[in-house]
Amino acid sequence: MIQIRDVYKSFHRVEVLRGVSMDVRGGEAVVVIGPSGSGKSTLLQCINGLEPIDAGTIRIDDVEVHGRGTNLNRLRRKIGIVFQQYNTFPHLTALENVSLAPRIVLKLPRGEAEAKAEEQLRRVGLADKLNERPGRLSGGQQQRLAIARALAMQPDYMLFDEITSALDPELVGEVLDTLRMLRRDGMTMICVTHEMRFAREAADRIVFMDEGRVCEEGPPAEFFTQPREARTRQFLRQVT
Amino acid sequence: METSSVFTSLSLQDLWFLVEGASRTLNLTFWSCIFGTLLGIAVGTARATWPAAVSAIFGVYVDVVRSVPLLIQFILINAALAVVGHPQSPVTVGILVLSLYMAAFVSEVVRGGIAAVPLLTRRAARSLGLSWFQDMRYIVLPLGTRAVLPAWIGLVIGLVKDTSLIAVIGYIELLRAGQIIITRTQEPMLVLSGVGLFYFLICFPVSRYSMRLEAKLAL
Numbered sequence: 001m002i003q004i005r006d007v008y009k010s011f012h013r014v015e016v017l018r019g020v021s022m023d024v025r026g027g028e029a030v031v032v033i034g035p036s037g038s039g040k041s042t043l044l045q046c047i048n049g050l051e052p053i054d055a056g057t058i059r060i061d062d063v064e065v066h067g068r069g070t071n072l073n074r075l076r077r078k079i080g081i082v083f084q085q086y087n088t089f090p091h092l093t094a095l096e097n098v099s100l101a102p103r104i105v106l107k108l109p110r111g112e113a114e115a116k117a118e119e120q121l122r123r124v125g126l127a128d129k130l131n132e133r134p135g136r137l138s139g140g141q142q143q144r145l146a147i148a149r150a151l152a153m154q155p156d157y158m159l160f161d162e163i164t165s166a167l168d169p170e171l172v173g174e175v176l177d178t179l180r181m182l183r184r185d186g187m188t189m190i191c192v193t194h195e196m197r198f199a200r201e202a203a204d205r206i207v208f209m210d211e212g213r214v215c216e217e218g219p220p221a222e223f224f225t226q227p228r229e230a231r232t233r234q235f236l237r238q239v240t
Numbered sequence: 241m242e243t244s245s246v247f248t249s250l251s252l253q254d255l256w257f258l259v260e261g262a263s264r265t266l267n268l269t270f271w272s273c274i275f276g277t278l279l280g281i282a283v284g285t286a287r288a289t290w291p292a293a294v295s296a297i298f299g300v301y302v303d304v305v306r307s308v309p310l311l312i313q314f315i316l317i318n319a320a321l322a323v324v325g326h327p328q329s330p331v332t333v334g335i336l337v338l339s340l341y342m343a344a345f346v347s348e349v350v351r352g353g354i355a356a357v358p359l360l361t362r363r364a365a366r367s368l369g370l371s372w373f374q375d376m377r378y379i380v381l382p383l384g385t386r387a388v389l390p391a392w393i394g395l396v397i398g399l400v401k402d403t404s405l406i407a408v409i410g411y412i413e414l415l416r417a418g419q420i421i422i423t424r425t426q427e428p429m430l431v432l433s434g435v436g437l438f439y440f441l442i443c444f445p446v447s448r449y450s451m452r453l454e455a456k457l458a459l
Contacts, residue, residue, distance in 0.1 A: 048367055050363055050367060076366070076369040083363075087358070087360045087363065089361065090361075091383055091457075104374055105369040105370060105374070135459050146364070150368070
């Protein structure tokens with residue numbers, strides 16, 4: 001379970017998160033939406049400790065992410081994150097991209113790490129690209145590679161940070177299909193996205209963030225048809 | 241009575257003298273390149289990753305070494321070692337000075353190489369649970385090396401030629417060997433062409449190999 005309590009975060013005196021609280025239970029798919037600059041991406045980066053926080057707490061399975069004694073490298077094995085800009089390793093083949101962390105972080109023997117990597121690449125539909133470098137893959141394929149790379153660590157939680165925003169429209173579908181597959185497999189996930197159709201069909205819960213706060217949350221059917229807050233209604237009018 | 245000239249013509253022995261000079265040049269280059277590159281990597285990494293205050297201290301070293309002519313550094317360090325009671329052989333002083341000189345330049349190249357690796361790529365590595373050291377070893381080193389390989393090769397080629405300045409503390413390497421032969425034979429054009437050819441034969445393979453390596457490492 002991910003518990004976020006009253007989290008504050010500033011960048012150079014600009015307050016990006018202003019007291020965010022939310023819970024994500026095991027097996028739940030939460031989609032976070034909101035206007036640009038509302039703090040969605042920052043929240044994800046704080047959840048796996050890539051960004052420090054100024055106040056509040058984030059706990060993952062009762063381990064405080066920003067606690068003094070927390071071994072972040074160990075904690076991050078539990079939480080995969082996929083970024084908007086893929087951030088694949090350009091000097092490694094697809095197979096090496098995916099097997100690197102299992103090999104050097106989980107200390108799996110090379111053969112075993114590669115077998116697991118191959119399985120993940122097959123899962124995201126890249127079985128025929130094992131020996132290709134990212135530079136030879138399309139944006140959608142690179143993003144699926146990034147997803148496979150995170151999955152190879154067998155995380156309990158997955159964070160997706162606007163992973164379709166940098167893609168050409170015709171490539172969005174293949175990446176969303178991968179997310180749907182993970183959803184069916186019961187992966188616990190927090191997904192920041194602007195894809196409202198995906199949010200509506202795949203989320204257990206929608207969280208709407210605005211100006212660094214959680215403005216409203218609820219199941220998609222309710223959220224999209226009967227939003228309570230005026231700000232939510234205004235945002236939904238603009239994006240749907 | 242016939243007077244014999246103080247000048248004598250070129251002989252095969254002169255060629256061997258040049259070959260020996262070239263081997264000394266190679267020796268100086270080899271060790272200075274290894275020590276200079278290792279020290280440069282350490283200083284460059286420290287400057288790129290440690291707090292600004294530490295970076296500034298190393299910055300003074302880099303600025304001084306890069307700004308003062310190498311010739312002066314040879315003379316000063318050679319003299320300084322003698323003054324403090326630890327005089328060293330010219331070749332030791334030469335390798336020491338050239339290594340420090342090379343390291344200053346390499347450190348800047350390394351700093352550039354680390355900066356060339358996108359922060360987001362490194363973030364992705366850390367998000368997978370890689371430690372700082374593993375990120376440096378498996379992501380930054382291979383990507384940064386690709387970015388700075390041409391610049392580093394340029395430094396190595398420069399270093400080969402900079403070794404000639406060691407003559408100022410009395411060490412005979414390739415160029416100094418050539419000058420000695422010129423003094424005796426009065427054949428500057430021929431000897432200097434030969435010396436130039438030796439430098440070319442040392443540098444050209446390095447340059448060609450680096451081009452092949454670059455092509456091989458291209459992403």
